Amino acid sequence: MKYKKLYIPGPVEVSKDILEEMSHWMVGHRSSDYKELHSAVIPKLKKLLFTENYHVFLGTHSSTGWMEAAVKNCVHKKVLSCVCGAFSKRWNEIAAACGLENDKYEVPWGHGYDPVEIDKRLASGEYDAVTVVHNETSTGVMNKLEEIAEVVKKYPDVSLLVDAVSSMTGVKIEVEKLDVDVILAGVQKAFALPPGLAVVAVSPKAMQKSEAAKNKGYYFDFKVFEKYAAKDNTPTTPVISLIFALNKMLDKMFAEGLDKRFARHLEMAERVRGWGEEHFELYAQPGFRSNTLTTIKNTKGISVADLNKKLGEEGLAISNGYGKIKEETFRIAHMGDFIMDDIEQILSAIDKILGF
């Protein structure tokens, strides 16, 4: 197997010091050593997410686990799933698979949600939860979370459930100010850690809802997590090696400075968007373009597979399109630890291969 530097939207490139941190000696998950680690990590995550009063839980599973948890704990009546691509569609499939009443509000791929349309649907009073994706990793659309949150605030009985899997740590998300109820991410995207750990922030209101939830199961029960959180612990054995790595990564984030981190992501996004517009077209509507990845329309009909093969020979990898736009698009991620030099490296490698 040959090393490839990953410009795919997850898992992303992981730095050597983080990989090394994962080789920390093992500690028992009920030991005081683990408590020390857990109680170091949680306040840092709260700081990252701009919250003091929410619970932040660590889940040993990928991001999808917390998506399932969110609907199991917070949907008692019916959920409105806002769909703008493959991942937001998945949330609707999860709700259906959990046997929950659900409806879809769908926009064409490449578009973002219209908060007015969400408002109209919530006004019916049918729903007690709404699922949205912040950053739709299939289309490269970043939705306007603040505007959506403003709308949902008008309906105190409706829980706002947010998939921020590929945006969390790459853009500023002020969780408590937004008043979201559940917001989640896996660490293999903008956190730039290996996969296997997922983070969720849960509002006090959502915790109350969880209390009354039926058939929420055990593994994803927020109330069980709350009980163990009080002891700086997790209900079951967590992926301790990754939590060591997360602790180190959070220190690195604060050492860089969060505002600088967000600005770095925006700068890289602008560079890739400019390149994409120069040679191809961008898939996402103007005003909805993601800061952490760019989905590019394959207007030149290049073979993305061939391009990736040639990039692979240079130890680089980008991503083809996702789901139904697999052949029509390709994706370049600009998240995690990448700096502008990394972006220049991939763009000039593509330029050379395609003869730009």
Ligand SMILES: *Cc1c(COP(=O)(O)O)cnc(C)c1O
């Ligand atoms: C990657 C991704 C997921 C799924 O994440 P897993 O960690 O594989 O479960 C869900 N939503 C979005 C927006 C994603 O980018």
